[in-house]
Amino acid sequence: MGVARRREMDLRDIEVVLKMPVAKSVGPLGKGASLDAAIEGRIIGRKVIKQITLYGRLSERETQVLRNSARFCPVSQLLSGKSLEVEDAFEVVEPPE
Numbered sequence: 564m565g566v567a568r569r570r571e572m573d574l575r576d577i578e579v580v581l582k583m584p585v586a587k588s589v590g591p592l593g594k595g596a597s598l599d600a601a602i603e604g605r606i607i608g609r610k611v612i613k614q615i616t617l618y619g620r621l622s623e624r625e626t627q628v629l630r631n632s633a634r635f636c637p638v639s640q641l642l643s644g645k646s647l648e649v650e651d652a653f654e655v656v657e658p659p660e
Contacts, residue, residue: 577616580616581613582614610648610650613649613651615651616654617654618658619655626653633651
């Protein structure tokens with residue numbers, strides 16, 4: 564929101580959802596199995612989908628500036644540094660008149 568505020572963009576809110584694909588079916592957690600092993604078995608690959616929804620009236624240029632800023636935010640840098648593939652998905656939702 565800092566970039567939007569400094570550039571006086573009409574950005575009213577941001578929603579960020581991180582998704583990590585997991586297996587559809589996993590057997591029961593057997594006796595003596597650790598929770599870490601169960602969780603590791605469920606995760607598929609090393610991919611995170613970062614779904615960002617921007618609420619406001621934004622031009623294409625403003626949306627692009629915010630998209631670029633999102634790549635360099637601390638959360639993105641943290642995820643990228645963990646050998647994860649981060650896929651960005653953006654949506655802009657304009658408020659009703």
